Amino acid sequence: MTRLEKRELRWGIFFILPWILGFIIFTAYPIIMSFYYSFTDYSIVQEPFWIGLENYRTLIKADDLFWKSLKNTFYMLGFGLPVNLLVGLGLALLLNMKVKAMAVHRTIFYLPSILPEVATAILWVWLFNPQYGLVNAILSWFGIKGPGWLADPAWAKPTLILMGLWGAGGGMIIYLASLQDVPQELYEAAELDGAAGWQKLINVTLPMISPVIFFNLIMGIIGTFQFSVQTFVATGGGPAYSTMFYGLYLYYNAFQWWKMGYASAMAWILFLITLIMTLIVFKSSARWVYYHTGGQ
Amino acid sequence: MSLLVSKYESREPWKLRLKRKAIIREILLQCLLIFLGITFLLPFLWMISTSLKSNEQIFRFPPVWIPNPVMWSNYPKALQYFPFFRFLSNTLYITTFNVIAAIFSPSFVAYGFSRIKWPGRDILFLVLLSTMMIPSQVTMIPIFVMFKKMGWVGTFRPLIIPAFFGGGAFSIFLMRQFFMTIPQELVDAAKVDGCSHLYIYWRIMMPLSKPAIATLGVFAFIGSWRDFLGPLIYLQDERQYTLAIGLRYFLTQYGAEWAYLMAASAVVSLPMVIAFFLAQKTFIQGITFTGIKG
Numbered sequence: 001m002t003r004l005e006k007r008e009l010r011w012g013i014f015f016i017l018p019w020i021l022g023f024i025i026f027t028a029y030p031i032i033m034s035f036y037y038s039f040t041d042y043s044i045v046q047e048p049f050w051i052g053l054e055n056y057r058t059l060i061k062a063d064d065l066f067w068k069s070l071k072n073t074f075y076m077l078g079f080g081l082p083v084n085l086l087v088g089l090g091l092a093l094l095l096n097m098k099v100k101a102m103a104v105h106r107t108i109f110y111l112p113s114i115l116p117e118v119a120t121a122i123l124w125v126w127l128f129n130p131q132y133g134l135v136n137a138i139l140s141w142f143g144i145k146g147p148g149w150l151a152d153p154a155w156a157k158p159t160l161i162l163m164g165l166w167g168a169g170g171g172m173i174i175y176l177a178s179l180q181d182v183p184q185e186l187y188e189a190a191e192l193d194g195a196a197g198w199q200k201l202i203n204v205t206l207p208m209i210s211p212v213i214f215f216n217l218i219m220g221i222i223g224t225f226q227f228s229v230q231t232f233v234a235t236g237g238g239p240a241y242s243t244m245f246y247g248l249y250l251y252y253n254a255f256q257w258w259k260m261g262y263a264s265a266m267a268w269i270l271f272l273i274t275l276i277m278t279l280i281v282f283k284s285s286a287r288w289v290y291y292h293t294g295g296q
Numbered sequence: 297m298s299l300l301v302s303k304y305e306s307r308e309p310w311k312l313r314l315k316r317k318a319i320i321r322e323i324l325l326q327c328l329l330i331f332l333g334i335t336f337l338l339p340f341l342w343m344i345s346t347s348l349k350s351n352e353q354i355f356r357f358p359p360v361w362i363p364n365p366v367m368w369s370n371y372p373k374a375l376q377y378f379p380f381f382r383f384l385s386n387t388l389y390i391t392t393f394n395v396i397a398a399i400f401s402p403s404f405v406a407y408g409f410s411r412i413k414w415p416g417r418d419i420l421f422l423v424l425l426s427t428m429m430i431p432s433q434v435t436m437i438p439i440f441v442m443f444k445k446m447g448w449v450g451t452f453r454p455l456i457i458p459a460f461f462g463g464g465a466f467s468i469f470l471m472r473q474f475f476m477t478i479p480q481e482l483v484d485a486a487k488v489d490g491c492s493h494l495y496i497y498w499r500i501m502m503p504l505s506k507p508a509i510a511t512l513g514v515f516a517f518i519g520s521w522r523d524f525l526g527p528l529i530y531l532q533d534e535r536q537y538t539l540a541i542g543l544r545y546f547l548t549q550y551g552a553e554w555a556y557l558m559a560a561s562a563v564v565s566l567p568m569v570i571a572f573f574l575a576q577k578t579f580i581q582g583i584t585f586t587g588i589k590g
Contacts, residue, residue, distance in 0.1 A: 008414050011493045015408025022461025030438035099325045108333045114568050116522045118543045119561035123343050134342050137359045229524045260437050267433040
């Protein structure tokens with residue numbers, strides 16, 4: 001290595017040093033410790049006590065709530081996530097058309113997604129109030145008697161999905177950015193071939209933005225397993241544990257019941273599940289995600 | 297002659313028809329967008345409407361849209377229901393440091409990942425990117441234990457200090473992408489003049505990266521203002537609460553005071569709306585720029 005190369009190496013490490021330290025302190029060390037804690041009984045007050053695979057065994061064999069939370073989370077993956085992705089995509093396609101005052105329209109759909117989730121959760125609790133809420137009042141104009149929404153175990157999850165749609169603007173804006181990158185020539189070529197509107201959508205638009213659909217899907221899967229502020233504030237996991245999701249149950253175990261070892265075991269099972277799901281999506285992506293390799 | 301006229305006439309209606317088709321399309325799309333837009337705005341309008349109502353009107357059926365009388369006094373009252381100004385100053389304190397960190401930390405690290413060539417750089421950058429895939433739950437518990445042992449739980453430090461260690465993979469990635477668009481000749485010329493990397497970073501790259509830095513600053517402001525889980529885990533004393541946590545505290549204490557709850561929610565949401573309108577361009581550019589468009 002020449003003197004210059006050595007000097008550059010030193011400078012390089014100097015600049016990334018904050019990240020290296022952060023990586024060791026806030027990522028690498030915690031991952032190792034988390035794995036260790038998952039084999040212990042640990043309440044913070046006492047030192048961790050090694051119990052081997054006991055946490056994992058209890059979770060899988062004896063914890064009904066663990067399975068319930070997993071089932072609830074898969075319900076959201078199966079219904080909530082696709083609906084949210086489709087609405088985000090639909091809005092983006094609509095807002096990508098050339099009409100007047102588009103900036104105003106876009107703002108209206110995007111704004112709800114950046115409001116503080118606590119505030120929106122409280123607002124929705126009020127809107128879905130079974131007796132005095134606006135939603136049931138509007139339904140009653142059409143002679144429909146609205147359900148108990150968040151108070152009804154059968155309706156709580158669909159209600160949370162509906163609440164989530166108000167934040168679909170977050171995904172929409174990412175689709176929108178990529179829609180504007182689709183080369184205009186492709187549409188012109190398709191038009192010359194006599195393609196109708198929906199044919200252009202299926203054969204040009206969707207393939208061109210498929211990497212972004214892929215990105216939103218992966219982020220959506222990881223997000224569904226996270227702690228949800230809306231759920232925590234709106235239902236806290238109830239009624240009858242119908243909205244006890246994986247991230248929420250993990251939070252309760254760790255920070256309400258101080259079962260740090262148990263919660264760490266949950267975190268590793270979660271890691272494994274998201275890893276497998278991400279791998280499946282990655283594998284399948286070769287078939288449906290189109291990367292244009294020309295140029296860059 | 298008649299043939300010519302008819303030819304001439306037949307061409308005009310064709311153009312007219314096209315134009316009419318465009319107008320109809322515009323009207324139909326506008327109607328659809330306005331209808332959907334109103335649906336999206338309704339919850340928001342209902343929040344404002346409820347926040348200005350008297351208790352008697354809140355529970356009236358069928359619901360009233362325009363409050364009568366308009367209870368402006370709900371706002372000052374709502375802010376007295378919980379220590380609003382204390383929560384506000386806590387939130388501003390945490391937010392300020394996070395914005396400062398977002399301006400300096402990711403750009404500093406990104407410089408080392410983009411503008412200096414050294415062996416191992418690209419491998420470490422892959423490591424950095426792969427940390428995005430690690431669910432936060434895996435690291436959350438040991439980090440809490442660590443801060444607990446350091447005696448930092450119950451202080452603002454766990455919500456501030458970590459932001460100074462690079463500011464997260466996403467921010468570093470965004471800054472690096474931006475630095476790559478700045479011509480290498482500028483850096484080379486400065487090097488020939490004998491400038492150090494610190495000088496190039498500070499006097500050349502930073503001034504040229506204002507748009508990207510502004511984006512990260514706005515993201516940090518919004519992220520930190522909205523943050524819920526962090527303060528929920530680390531703040532224990534009521535006097536330290538942020539607005540996000542305080543709002544939930546309000547809900548659990550005075551659950552049925554809907555007018556005050558809506559007023560408080562509106563006040564806590566307002567800075568997000570203002571930030572969005574002030575930095576709309578920066579915001580959209582930032583999202584477009586992250587390179588996730590594939």
